[in-house]
Amino acid sequence: MSPARALPEASLGTAIDTAAAVRSGDRSAIDVIEERLARIAADEEQVHAFNLLSADAARDRARAIDEAVAAGDDPGPLAGVPVAIKDNLCTRGVATTCSSRILAGWEPPYDATVVTRLRQAGAVMIGKTNLDEFAMGSSTEHSATGPTRNPHDLARVPGGSSGGSAAAVAAGFAPIALGSDTGGSIRQPAALCGVVGVKPTYGLVSRLGLVAFGSSLDQVGPFATTVADAAVVCEVIGGHDPGDSTSLPQPFPSVVEHLDDGVDGLRVGLVTEMLGEGIADDVGARVRAAAEALAAAGATVEEVSVPAVTYGLSAYYLVAPAEASSNLARYDGVRYGVRVDAPTAGEMMEATRTAGFGDEVKRRIMLGTYALSAGYYDAFYGQALKVRTLIRADFDAAYERFDVLLSPTSPTTAFAFGDKTADPLQMYLNDVCTIPTNLAGHPAASVPFGIGEDGLPIGVQVMAPALGEIVMFRVAAVLEGAA
Amino acid sequence: MSSIDLDRWEVVIGLEVHAELATRTKLFSAATAEFGGEPNTHIDPLTLGLPGSLPVLNSHAVELAIRVGLALNCTVQRSVFARKNYFYPDQPKNYQISQYDLPINADGFLELPSGKIVGVERAHLEEDTGKSTHIGGGGRIHDAQYSLVDLNRAGVPLLEIVGRPDLRNAEDARAYVSELRAVLVAVGASDGKMEEGSLRVDCNVSVRERGAAEFGTRCEIKNINSLRSLGRAIDYEAARQVDLIDSGERVVQQTRHWNEDDGRTHTLRSKEGADDYRYFPDPDLIELDPDPEWVERIRAELPLLPAERRHRLAERVGGSTEAVALIVDRGLDVLCLAAIDAGADAGRVVTHAEHNLSDERARDLDPAAFASLVRMETDGALTATQAKTVLAELVERGGDPASIAAAKGFEAMDTSELEGIVDGLISAHPDEWQRFCDGDVKVTGFFVGQVMKATGGKADGKAVTALLNSRTA
Numbered sequence: 001m002s003p004a005r006a007l008p009e010a011s012l013g014t015a016i017d018t019a020a021a022v023r024s025g026d027r028s029a030i031d032v033i034e035e036r037l038a039r040i041a042a043d044e045e046q047v048h049a050f051n052l053l054s055a056d057a058a059r060d061r062a063r064a065i066d067e068a069v070a071a072g073d074d075p076g077p078l079a080g081v082p083v084a085i086k087d088n089l090c091t092r093g094v095a096t097t098c099s100s101r102i103l104a105g106w107e108p109p110y111d112a113t114v115v116t117r118l119r120q121a122g123a124v125m126i127g128k129t130n131l132d133e134f135a136m137g138s139s140t141e142h143s144a145t146g147p148t149r150n151p152h153d154l155a156r157v158p159g160g161s162s163g164g165s166a167a168a169v170a171a172g173f174a175p176i177a178l179g180s181d182t183g184g185s186i187r188q189p190a191a192l193c194g195v196v197g198v199k200p201t202y203g204l205v206s207r208l209g210l211v212a213f214g215s216s217l218d219q220v221g222p223f224a225t226t227v228a229d230a231a232v233v234c235e236v237i238g239g240h241d242p243g244d245s246t247s248l249p250q251p252f253p254s255v256v257e258h259l260d261d262g263v264d265g266l267r268v269g270l271v272t273e274m275l276g277e278g279i280a281d282d283v284g285a286r287v288r289a290a291a292e293a294l295a296a297a298g299a300t301v302e303e304v305s306v307p308a309v310t311y312g313l314s315a316y317y318l319v320a321p322a323e324a325s326s327n328l329a330r331y332d333g334v335r336y337g338v339r340v341d342a343p344t345a346g347e348m349m350e351a352t353r354t355a356g357f358g359d360e361v362k363r364r365i366m367l368g369t370y371a372l373s374a375g376y377y378d379a380f381y382g383q384a385l386k387v388r389t390l391i392r393a394d395f396d397a398a399y400e401r402f403d404v405l406l407s408p409t410s411p412t413t414a415f416a417f418g419d420k421t422a423d424p425l426q427m428y429l430n431d432v433c434t435i436p437t438n439l440a441g442h443p444a445a446s447v448p449f450g451i452g453e454d455g456l457p458i459g460v461q462v463m464a465p466a467l468g469e470i471v472m473f474r475v476a477a478v479l480e481g482a483a
Numbered sequence: 484m485s486s487i488d489l490d491r492w493e494v495v496i497g498l499e500v501h502a503e504l505a506t507r508t509k510l511f512s513a514a515t516a517e518f519g520g521e522p523n524t525h526i527d528p529l530t531l532g533l534p535g536s537l538p539v540l541n542s543h544a545v546e547l548a549i550r551v552g553l554a555l556n557c558t559v560q561r562s563v564f565a566r567k568n569y570f571y572p573d574q575p576k577n578y579q580i581s582q583y584d585l586p587i588n589a590d591g592f593l594e595l596p597s598g599k600i601v602g603v604e605r606a607h608l609e610e611d612t613g614k615s616t617h618i619g620g621g622g623r624i625h626d627a628q629y630s631l632v633d634l635n636r637a638g639v640p641l642l643e644i645v646g647r648p649d650l651r652n653a654e655d656a657r658a659y660v661s662e663l664r665a666v667l668v669a670v671g672a673s674d675g676k677m678e679e680g681s682l683r684v685d686c687n688v689s690v691r692e693r694g695a696a697e698f699g700t701r702c703e704i705k706n707i708n709s710l711r712s713l714g715r716a717i718d719y720e721a722a723r724q725v726d727l728i729d730s731g732e733r734v735v736q737q738t739r740h741w742n743e744d745d746g747r748t749h750t751l752r753s754k755e756g757a758d759d760y761r762y763f764p765d766p767d768l769i770e771l772d773p774d775p776e777w778v779e780r781i782r783a784e785l786p787l788l789p790a791e792r793r794h795r796l797a798e799r800v801g802g803s804t805e806a807v808a809l810i811v812d813r814g815l816d817v818l819c820l821a822a823i824d825a826g827a828d829a830g831r832v833v834t835h836a837e838h839n840l841s842d843e844r845a846r847d848l849d850p851a852a853f854a855s856l857v858r859m860e861t862d863g864a865l866t867a868t869q870a871k872t873v874l875a876e877l878v879e880r881g882g883d884p885a886s887i888a889a890a891k892g893f894e895a896m897d898t899s900e901l902e903g904i905v906d907g908l909i910s911a912h913p914d915e916w917q918r919f920c921d922g923d924v925k926v927t928g929f930f931v932g933q934v935m936k937a938t939g940g941k942a943d944g945k946a947v948t949a950l951l952n953s954r955t956a
Contacts, residue, residue: 090534090535096535103534211534211535212534216766243537243539245539246769325568326578329570332577334575334632335531335532345630372568373759377763
């Protein structure tokens with residue numbers, strides 16, 4: 001199958017330009033929405049980025065924004081900007097399913113904090129995007145609503161788990177989208193779909209209203225067509241939320257203000273362990289080209305070894321499933337969601353969970369339950385926590401010598417449907433470069449940097465120490481200009 | 484079941500007390516923590532365990548937990564919330580947020596009125612579950628037709644106070660719970676109402692032969708709803724275990740259910756295959772490390788605790804341990820001390836507080852009026868019986884003891900008048916008098932009663948007894 005089309009985002013404009021036009025009255029918000037809805041109408045059937053479209057609510061909201069502008073009010077920095085929301089973020093009165101049968105039809109009575117903040121900034125939600133069930137996967141193939149297709153090649157996956165959000169932005173359905181990243185679920189699909197994806201420092205963006213997968217790893221972040229759009233969204237959604245106990249008591253760093261600061265004098269480390277075995281040659285070549293581009297812009301570039309990252313995958317597949325096994329225990333058919341009746345309460349719970357969860361979710365619940373069990377805790381979960389500490393220490397050591405670290409986002413370009421579903425371990429290996437930063441709680445961004453031998457997008461990952469968002473965005477902006 | 488031979492057997496008891504903390508809202512959310520209410524009205528997204536909801540720790544619950552910890556002489560320490568994972572319909576998240584290896588309060592003790600010291604292993608914070616009502620079958624989940632779940636109570640803060648196995652009989656166990664309740668109420672941490680479930684007692688009982696080094700296998704008894712049940716359940720369970728051992732069987736570690744109606748404990752579930760709760764630190768919460776200055780401020784603001792109040796009163800009055808404990812329990816120690824300060828006789832004050840002031844309103848008695856009443860009595864202006872009547876009136880309506888006594892026509896009897904009456908009675912009842920002279924103390928009451936009848940209650944009972952004794956010589 002041939003690619004759906006060339007990247008369309010340029011023709012429909014960035015979030016920043018759209019908001020500027022709407023705020024100044026040059027363009028109506030309803031016109032912006034209709035334009036995007038038209039593109040969705042044309043292509044969504046092929047892409048399947050959305051679990052739900054909220055076209056009418058978006059139109060109502062756009063008209064209200066236009067009225068506000070007409071009345072002389074400022075609807076905010078994202079005035080009239082359409083946004084797609086990953087379907088594991090709670091939206092008041094709008095079904096939130098996590099692409100799981102078990103939550104089919106469930107409508108939250110509240111908005112996630114990030115959704116509230118986007119609305120307060122004038123953004124207009126146009127729909128809820130597809131994902132691997134409960135964000136567990138790297139291809140969006142594990143979805144109860146069927147897979148999302150990569151807009152660059154409909155025979156290939158968009159990556160995952162936030163594949164719907166990445167595809168929506170790549171297909172021009174919305175200039176920006178929100179995703180969640182537990183082990184790479186924003187960055188990897190961003191790389192595979194040729195868009196910008198950012199996972200902020202753990203605690204900088206509220207998790208309140210994000211349906212939990214691995215609570216100590218989960219972080220909400222943006223997809224965008226430009227680094228600047230992603231920066232604006234970060235500042236809007238980030239900052240302290242008293243409703244999330246793990247939220248840091250500070251605002252999101254002022255990344256927008258420093259976007260044009262350049263990289264002159266910055267020290268960039270190329271992570272040795274993420275450039276060798278398992279990384280496709282064309283991907284590795286693009287990462288080295290990115291390093292050269294940064295050097296040309298005034299940065300110093302060196303290779304650096306961060307040995308503990310090689311244990312990241314093993315530690316992650318204990319920590320994340322362990323937390324998930326507990327987080328997903330609440331889906332039992334008692335209070336909400338799907339219920340499969342059975343003679344006793346225990347049997348009802350079992351029948352509900354058996355019918356409601358897909359295979360990958362069940363696999364991880366079993367993994368996690370095992371890892372936390374008496375007699376195994378120390379060997380598995382306890383050991384994984386030690387590795388986590390080790391990874392953080394190795395990163396800290398690297399960040400004494402470097403301002404940012406560079407690596408591929410994903411080992412390969414987008415792969416074909418069914419390529420990795422038969423072998424879960426092959427699927428898990430997709431996240432080998434992204435997982436370590438989740439375990440460390442650090443920020444990282446994926447920036448499109450050219451294409452591979454198959455003509456598909458390649459992403460470069462920029463990693464930074466905790467709260468190092470400003471320098472991370474500076475590097476991302478330079479890479480964007482050099483791509 | 485026979486009572487056990489205590490020369491041979493020793494009963495070992497350890498109590499786990501769950502106290503609902505008296506906060507306005509739940510442990511991790513803003514839903515009201517008030518008792519009762521229409522089912523499923525004291526709820527919010529977190530109480531329902533809705534996807535995306537997150538816990539935020541209630542700092543008032545932490546303060547109350549620290550107050551109790553300090554009152555129980557515990558170390559207040561850095562603590563971590565952990566998830567205890569198990570599936571149950573009234574457990575909305577199918578895990579309970581509790582504290583596991585690092586509780587907020589560790590290693591304290593409680594002093595009972597008898598002076599006995601009982602160790603407290605820990606007192607940790609956790610959230611309560613909802614309530615299930617099983618319809619049909621025997622009211623148990625296993626054979627119910629259906630179950631109703633009320634989540635009003637889910638998430639209400641609990642302090643689980645784990646006592647060490649230092650108790651050796653039912654009486655001490657009751658005294659422990661009673662004292663613990665008094666401490667909880669004194670520091671304002673809980674209303675201590677067992678009947679509303681704000682104080683729940685689980686009781687671990689084992690028996691061993693005296694002198695044995697190891698504890699016997701224990702059973703945990705649940706569903707104990709009063710101090711009386713606690714005593715009965717322990718006695719029953721200890722006897723059951725001794726009977727088992729005596730008949731060559733062994734005690735199986737299990738959880739047993741106390742049935743108030745038949746006065747027995749029944750198997751609830753076997754604990755031999757220990758439950759695996761898969762505890763791990765709750766990643767939604769950060770570690771709780773109270774500022775030492777805050778803890779010291781809380782310590783400084785603690786009220787006097789029952790044990791301290793007993794010591795303070797005992798130092799002044801020297802009364803019996805039981806009387807002092809009762810007076811403190813009734814909250815009358817401050818009144819008594821004030822009355823004594825105002826010049827009242829300590830012995831009479833204690834006697835009145837112990838025997839004549841069970842009315843709750845006695846706490847509001849004016850110490851000066853109480854003192855002047857006692858002075859009238861010790862000065863001989865009122866008999867003990869008259870003083871009791873006046874005191875009851877004081878509690879009922881307040882006022883001035885002298886005016887009340889005058890209004891009732893109370894005046895001390897003339898000694899010669901009393902002598903005449905007593906002598907007359909001795910002549911009229913020679914048989915009773917002979918028994919009195921032979922040392923039958925019970926007859927004293929007969930004579931005193933007769934004198935009271937003849938004087939319309941004006942006579943002083945003690946004076947009558949003294950007179951009778953003087954006549955035997």
